[in-house]
Amino acid sequence: MKIKHLLVGFVICAIAATTLASAGLTGQPAPDFALKSSTGDNLRLSEYRGDVVMINFWATWCGPCRQEMPLLDELYSRYERVGFSLLGVNIDDDSRRAMDMVAELGVNFPILFDARKEVSKLYEVQAMPVTVLLDREGTVRYVHHGYKPGYEEKYLDQIRSLLRE
């Protein structure tokens, strides 16, 4: 019985720690970074100032990422022309696998490679996927850990409200 309680406590602590790590970023200016993209160009976050930006951290081994990415791509193609940018940050060691998955899923948003995991450390990524939403000023407004069907509705509402600001 004691062990069961201990286990439950441990799980609660782990969840709380994950939530707290991301909560620390909310309301803060988004840490700037530059990464190599799938097109070969280097992209810097600060150059997107003025746009509502979504940063999606993903990996090829993450099942929910595979589910989520086509839905994010829909949001990107719908709102891109009104000032919405989406950056997919892949954290795989081998970028070729990521490129294969992108080709398979047929997503069009820019994919960046964080093989050295420096950017994921900056954003305290402790789960997969992690989706961060920034407002036009470059402030972190929402952080989502993981993906469950229905999250895209939440994203849609948040993107719309940030675009209206």
Added chain:
Amino acid sequence: MTRNFIRFAASTILAFATASVAQDTAPTDTDTSMAATSNAIAAEAESRDRFVSLDKNVQDLKKEVLDLNRDLFLLEEELLFPANSQVAFFISMDVGEYFELDSINLKIDGKEVANYLYTEREVGALLRGGVHRVHMANLKTGEHELIAVFTGKGPHTRDYRRGATMAFDKGIGAKYVELEITDRVKKQQPEFVIKEWE
């Protein structure tokens, strides 16, 4: 004729005078609405003035915040990088026909201190004459070695990677080092020069 005109003028003046007396003595609906309009105009002017002064206050406050931010930044720089031990590394680019910069990696005394990726815009800014401070550090006085590795596209858009090394002596006082990328037209190759600013 003249008498008729005088009579008409006199009657008109009398009529106006009567009307004005009547206006003075008994206020009509028109008077009330005029007074209300003038009150509204006065209120509007007052609120406009208040808004203007509020706007001015906000602008003043914003300016103060910006000034404070600048002062704090300078103070932070002075504290973190005291002028005596400060070494700054800058990168500049001239022409850039034979080299398209992608990234730069700096090592001081064998230790990696900066790894910077350049975006298209940043390269454009360098080509237009901009100078970028890649790194700033505190170094002890004495001999140091700098290794700069430039990565990008060379002639015929081939991947290009070149290193440049420089030994420099850090004396008392700040030091500024410029890493310059130029075109060597004779060899049709880029050239990487490291120089110290006096």
